[in-house]
Amino acid sequence: MKFVRKTSYDYDLRLFPEPEDRFWYGLLAVALLLAPVLLPPYFLGQAVLVGIYAIAGFGLMLLAGYTGQISLGHAAFFAVGAYTTAVLEKTMPFVLAFPAAGLMAAAVGILVGLPALRLSGIYLAIGTLASSFIVSEVIARWESVTRGASGITVARIRLGDIVLDSDAKLYYLVLAVAVAAFWLGRNILRSPLGIAMMAIRDSQTGAQSVGVPLVRVKLIAFALSAALTGLAGALYAHKIQFIDPDQFTLLLSVELLVVIFIGGIGSLHGCVFGAIFIIILPQVIAIAKDHLPRYLAEQTGLQSAVYATCLIGFILFEPEGLHGIWLKIKRYFSMFPHYQRDSQKQQRSHARGESW
């Protein structure tokens, strides 16, 4: 068992306070940097997608997991980011178009957030869903800009003299953005803004009673969340190299919810687990299809049905998600051989929002 002896308040603020944290994360960093060398090309492409979904997941987690504002329409921000960068890059370089995509998504996030301010629970979910339909309609019909259903081809990213013409090169960019997004999320969570967001999730009246301006903080949460998801969308556009409205449907919003719920709501780490899950799952389904009876394998809604079943299963049986399972595994080893089935239950007396 490990006992931590804290000698300064600074300890609680550090991202990697313990030497062993620094060791394991250092190892992870080396593995991530070497991935393009170690992984076969197909898996590298998948890794890029995992990174993109993780960034979008961080965005949604900030809003839904931390501020408690559930959003069924995050595909809209993903789409805004993708289309903004695709359209702007006809006339300006990536280094300008990329942040612009984030800003544009943030602006749309505020627009979506304004009517959502008074809503909560299922009404909020439906409100965000409706906003997302509005955004996709606008994208589909504003043909002079978005070329409607014909879609837009997206060129490769040019950074100065370097062209990101392979998955390996794109991978490093996505990795950099993912690390930056994770660091941003972590910064917010250890600042007054982050705990204000968590306060809104748990008790709006309580938050008001300590001076938290509900409107301002909720809109900031919407803006930041939309911006991160928008940046993920911009990277996605460059990965796929062709975007059209059909790629940004309700299914994408559901996939993002799967990322945060199955990953573990209340944990930024969880987004990474959730992103891995969401990328692997279709391939598992594809392989499993060969072994399923015909009438099941040929159902068009099979993928959605599997997502839904997994989501419900996790919410019922493993509400802390894959991150929760990961924590159980770590606890098993740190408590060995004293681990019992309910050891994790005690762990819950440590705040969920703190186990990042």
Add this chain to the structure above:
Amino acid sequence: MSLLSADAISLSFGGIRAVDRLSFDVQPGEVFSIIGPNGAGKTSIFNLISRLYPLETGRLSFGGRDLGRLEPHEVASAGIARTFQNIRLFDQASVLTNLMLGRYRHNRASVLAQCLFLPAARRQVLADREKVEQTIDFLKIERYRDKRAGDLSYGVRKIVELGRALVSEPSLLLLDEPSSGLSPEETLGMVFWVEDIRDKLGITVMMIEHDMSLVSSVSSRVLAVNQGSRLALGTAAEVQSDPAVIAAYLGQATPGRGPG
């Protein structure tokens, strides 16, 4: 000059007059208690001060400022802190986080500084942490620091909520039934805390209470209300022997626990 003054304030819910042209004022440094039967409008008075409900008539001013124009969160920024009858803590967060949140109104770090965790944000968080630890010390809740607020017992949650109100360094503290749900020992502890809050921290306290021993021990003045309007206003002894108050609320005037 009074710290808080209420001038003919009213609040109705449909046909029910919760607060009926009530006037009183609270002096700096005193402990001002509000007593009365359930449904008398006591919590509604607090909700009017916190601006959770709008004033129907009259005027509320705090340190000379008109409260009527403020949003609920601005009331906190003005220096008024409160606790709630049914405890509004942040259950998913630790006690430490709950208390840190109490410092929100003192936050000077910009959104950008917080997103990048610039030195300004770091300084802010460390300064808040110092203050929070002082309050943890004062309330003796060190052992609960990292525990999830939702998992704690009722009595401890009440104390944590008191702590959250104290860390904001308010000028006026509104306590809504601080002793309800507490054991007699815990209620005695509350007497000492209210005294310390008044004497050592220099905070003016308004308290809604049913426990008459707590009221008589610490109050400078007591306001008795019934059906939204004033029954009596004076020292604890005066109010407890007022015939109208005895008839409406107290029964025979003996010191000790009141009804409810």
